[in-house]
Amino acid sequence: EVQLVESGGGLVQPGGSLRLSCAVSRFTFSNYWMTWVRQTPGKGLEFVANIDRDGSVKNYVDSVKGRFTISRDNARNSLFLQMNSLRAEDTAVYFCARDPGSSAFDLWGQGTVVTVS
Amino acid sequence: DVVLTQSPLSLPVTLGQPASISCRSSQSLVHSNGNTYLNWFRQRPGQSPRRLIYMVSNRDSGVPDRFSGSGSGTDFTLNITRVEADDVGLYYCMQGTHWPTFGQGTKLEIK
Numbered sequence: 642e643v644q645l646v647e648s649g650g651g652l653v654q655p656g657g658s659l660r661l662s663c664a665v666s667r668f669t670f671s672n673y674w675m676t677w678v679r680q681t682p683g684k685g686l687e688f689v690a691n692i693d694r695d696g697s698v699k700n701y702v703d704s705v706k707g708r709f710t711i712s713r714d715n716a717r718n719s720l721f722l723q724m725n726s727l728r729a730e731d732t733a734v735y736f737c738a739r740d741p742g743s744s745a746f747d748l749w750g751q752g753t754v755v756t757v758s
Numbered sequence: 759d760v761v762l763t764q765s766p767l768s769l770p771v772t773l774g775q776p777a778s779i780s781c782r783s784s785q786s787l788v789h790s791n792g793n794t795y796l797n798w799f800r801q802r803p804g805q806s807p808r809r810l811i812y813m814v815s816n817r818d819s820g821v822p823d824r825f826s827g828s829g830s831g832t833d834f835t836l837n838i839t840r841v842e843a844d845d846v847g848l849y850y851c852m853q854g855t856h857w858p859t860f861g862q863g864t865k866l867e868i869k
Contacts, residue, residue, distance in 0.1 A: 686850060686852070687860070736807075745797060
């Protein structure tokens with residue numbers, strides 16, 4: 642079964658850092674753009690960042706620019722999100738998602754919880 | 759950013775009855791290539807979202823044909839012909855034509 646498994650979430654103080662990982666299996670990781678999406682009770686689902694197949698193109702929502710960095714390791718079938726200078730408003734469930742094109746998000750991980758407090 | 763407005767936000771439905779969710783966009787979702795990138799997702803409690811419909815009307819693999827998507831431009835609809843207990847959850851529309859954005863979600867529950 643095709644899988645995406647996130648890890649790395651946790652409780653962190655404001656100003657702190659976390660690194661999220663997303664391990665994928667049973668599909669050719671390097672063929673897909675990948676995305677991080679977060680979900681909060683207040684703002685719902687929000688696109689955070691995406692990265693192209695070889696890691697050369699990266700896009701970020703304005704609220705995380707300069708603080709978050711998306712990256713990938715195609716040899717290890719893994720996606721990452723380095724989150725620095727964390728704020729209370731970054732508290733959310735973070736999902737990685739596969740993007741077959743045009744932000745179609747056809748496959749999602751189970752999510753990892755980030756709490757900034 | 760494109761704002762997607764769903765209605766209703768709460769949808770109590772009797773088993774076996776139809777259900778319909780509207781998604782209206784603040785801008786046209788027709789891409790310059792002629793395609794419309796409007797998708798529908800369902801999220802069951804405690805689970806991640808699952809895509810049901812892509813590009814307005816294409817059902818994903820394994821999605822029952824009770825589910826259908828329609829619409830164009832700025833107005834889109836997800837229809838369920840006969841609601842089953844398994845359909846309970848939060849339904850989201852999402853557009854990928856512009857910077858990706860999601861609707862606020864519609865909670866479908868059984869009456």
